[in-house]
Amino acid sequence: MAKSLGILLTGRIASGVIEGQTPCSSIHHFPDNFDDTDSLLDMPLDGLIELVCEQSTRAVAECGPVQSVGLALPGIVRDGVVEDSPNLVQLKGARIAERMRQTLGKSGISAPVTVLNDADAIAAGVAAKHDRLDSFIRIWALGYGIGFGRYPFTAGIWEGGHAVVTLEAGETFCGCGGRGHLEGIMGYRAMRLRFLDMEPEEVFANAKTGDKRCNEFVRLWHRSLAAATSNSIHMEGPGRFYYTGTNIHFLDLKLLQQYLQQMVKMSPLQSYSLEIVPMSDDLVVSGVAIAATQAVKT
Numbered sequence: 001m002a003k004s005l006g007i008l009l010t011g012r013i014a015s016g017v018i019e020g021q022t023p024c025s026s027i028h029h030f031p032d033n034f035d036d037t038d039s040l041l042d043m044p045l046d047g048l049i050e051l052v053c054e055q056s057t058r059a060v061a062e063c064g065p066v067q068s069v070g071l072a073l074p075g076i077v078r079d080g081v082v083e084d085s086p087n088l089v090q091l092k093g094a095r096i097a098e099r100m101r102q103t104l105g106k107s108g109i110s111a112p113v114t115v116l117n118d119a120d121a122i123a124a125g126v127a128a129k130h131d132r133l134d135s136f137i138r139i140w141a142l143g144y145g146i147g148f149g150r151y152p153f154t155a156g157i158w159e160g161g162h163a164v165v166t167l168e169a170g171e172t173f174c175g176c177g178g179r180g181h182l183e184g185i186m187g188y189r190a191m192r193l194r195f196l197d198m199e200p201e202e203v204f205a206n207a208k209t210g211d212k213r214c215n216e217f218v219r220l221w222h223r224s225l226a227a228a229t230s231n232s233i234h235m236e237g238p239g240r241f242y243y244t245g246t247n248i249h250f251l252d253l254k255l256l257q258q259y260l261q262q263m264v265k266m267s268p269l270q271s272y273s274l275e276i277v278p279m280s281d282d283l284v285v286s287g288v289a290i291a292a293t294q295a296v297k298t
């Protein structure tokens, strides 16, 4: 069965080799400390590519050779080029697929490289895990930024995290600089900018104990996600939505559902379903490896 190297590059690196749909190497992480999510953000591009390749060779050494390589990263990716990446700015403009192919080649890993937005990779991982590789699913990834992913992969921009969900002039916290964006309300970075006096975890904890300002924000947070989900339903129809990401513990699915019911009223659009999936690097590594295998076949 075809083997594929899957790599996740966000605030950290994870890599592993997948055979079919099953990991055949262990999943390697960098840095080892999961709380360290900032160390890659300021690293120059050349050093970052070297580091990603160096990490990935460890997985291939365990159960290579591989026939394809998949790289998942945050941002707008087209034909192997990163057109923009507000949360890993050094990647902007990089011909990342070609650079990765060349650098991996020096370590004896010779295979085509497919680059995907990390949320699309999560969607592929979720589809495989839930045995839905033959159906259309959408995912929201709630983390440092807000990702929107689809499976199967369809050419397009799909920057759902930057959907406008409010017309309030003061909503300027999105990393991309755009006003009124979903990520400017829900993203971890944006929440820190909004509440300079407390961490997002404290905001959600204080909301539970009745703090008015925190409670209002938690409601806005859920209403915003309902608005973005509702917009997606009105554009592309109902279906299955999965919610995941490092901040998935903030999500109250019942509250989200309640707001969504207020926003989606046309009966043919009400057959949607919402489900939480715990986030793991393994899910993304598997997803991007599966997508890379499919890309090589077509």
Ligand SMILES: [Zn+2]
Residues within 6 Å of the ligand: 161, 162, 174, 175, 176, 177, 178, 181, 183, 184
């Ligand atoms: Zn934005």
